Amino acid sequence: MYRFLLTPRWWGINLFVVLAIPFCVFMGTWQLGRFEDRVQSHEQATKQPDPSTRAAKPLDELLPVDKVTSGRPAVATGTYADQFLVPGRELDDRRGFYVLSLLRTDGGKALPVVRGWLPGTAGSVPVPAAPQGEVTVTGDLQASENIHSDGVDTRGGLPPGQLGMISAASLVNLVDYDVYDAWVTLPEAEAGDAGGAMKPVPAAAPQGSGLDLKAFQNLGYTGEWFVFAGFVLFMWFRLVRREAEAVRDVALGLVPEGEETSEGDGAGAGVAGAEGATAVPAPETTKAAQGS
Structure with a gap:
């Protein structure tokens, strides 16, 4: 009954199913892995202990900044040089600016x-x-900001002495010395000035470690790929069942009248047309014979 599966047409269908299902499963698994990585990164970022309880390390030992070293206390020694203001930054739902030295x-x-x-x-x-x-x-180490970082001003045209993005790339044309591709934010004990007006800036979680919209998009794509795999398998079984029923009906002689092949229908119509053409002149011949 299922010999039709070995026909050329069904070979193509079977090959498509064999390739499509593993591909859909692979893509779904990959998207699920992406979601799990984001969840794990989020958990690591939120479970980090208070920086004050961890031993600080020299700056050079923590570079380059990654998801592991971001937020770690870094120690550096030197003298302050140029100072910039970073406008448009919010803290405690209030708008203000960073003081960057x-x-x-x-x-x-x-x-x-x-x-x-x-x-x-x-x-x-x-x-x-x-x-x-x-x-x-001693400050909490942070990666250089980019255009996707929160609070970054990419409009340009800021007044002299102001900076829209904290990064080595944005400082390269403002100072005549090299700048680390990282920055630190001082804890509360060191951020207070004489008047106590300045507030410390808390360290931000590493970029890409939060459960943002992209994380849940990965989860949604996971479901879509698995649904596609199930749909392909369902349609294959449905087509096989329908074809098997058709083969069984033919074998039992249950094919309804009118489903003959087009060649048979054409031949039958041709024979009927020929018989009709020879039968029409018969009455005229009879009348002529009677008249004579």
């Missing part, structure tokens, strides 16, 4: 240090000056 280390390279946050508009309020002389700072 560049710490020139012993090697000459500068580390961007966010000393704190001030409310208001950058340039409209007095900013505490950075400490003079050599200092040692």
Whole structure:
């Protein structure tokens, strides 16, 4: 009954099913893995202990910044040089700006240090000056910002002394010395100025470690691929069943009248037409014979 599965047409259908189902399962598994990776990264980011309870390490030992070293306390020694303001940053649902100072280390390279946050508009309020002389700072390590980071101002055209993005790329044309491709934010114990106006900026979770819309898109794609695999298998069984029923009906002689082949129908119509053509003149011949 199922010999039709070996016909050329069904070979093509079977090959498609054999390739489509593993592909759909593979893609669904891959999307599920992406979702699980994001969940794991989110759990690691949220379960990190308080930075004050962990031993700080020298800056060079924590570079380059990744999901493991992001948020770790880093120690650097040097002298403060240029200072910039980073406008448009929110803290505790209030809008303000970061105070960013560049710490020139012993090697000459500068580390961007966010000393704190001030409310208001950058340039409209007095900013505490950075400490003079050599200092040692301990701050939470952060990766350089990009256009997808929260609070980044990509419009450009900022006044002198202001910066829209904390990164080495945005500072390369503003200072004449090398800058680390990372930055630190000082904890509360070191962020307070003489007047106590500045507030510390908490370290942010590594980018891509949160359960954002993309994470749930991966989960949705997982379901879609598995549904596709099930749909392909369902349609294959349905087609096989329908074909098997048709073969069985033919074998039992249950094929309804009118399902003959087109060649048979054409031949039957031709014979009927020929008989009709020879039968028409018969009455005229009879009448002529009677008249004579």
